[in-house]
Amino acid sequence: SLEYLGHMVSSQGVFPEPSKVQAILDWPQPKTITELRGFLGLTGFYRKFIKGYATIALPLTSLLRKDAFHWNKEAYKHF
Template sequence: MLWFLFIEVMACGICHIISKDGIQADPSKIQAMVDWPQPASITMLRGFLGLTGFYRKFIKNYAAIATPLTNLLKKDAFLWSPDAETAFQAL
């Protein structure tokens, strides 16, 4: 039991909770994703994709869902669309 407590404390520093029940996302990071404002710039979008990408193993079909957002990172392509909004809300 003590070993799991040690791992859990250490894992919080890397944004995962590891316990006898398995690996879970840090609830504070999930809340940060939920509270993230709609990106108004490429910089904001990169930040959002960086945060969500860190947790991609917890998000089924992450790459397919994020495609409309990653397409906005192309040169002169940042134009928020309904597809981008749908992807943003899904993540």
């Protein structure tokens, strides 16, 4: 297999690069909108590998609206 643009490509198909998956799993809870945008940017890059990504990420993307950033249980559940 070979690494190409953040993906692993092999005869079995295309998969997310394991180090990027680990980065998502290890990402600290966002404390600012900028940090949340960074997290959503990384996860969004791999959305084709996450079934129902838009639905899963909706509670987090809704926090990006003006004056909406308030981390709560619902946001944590989807993080």
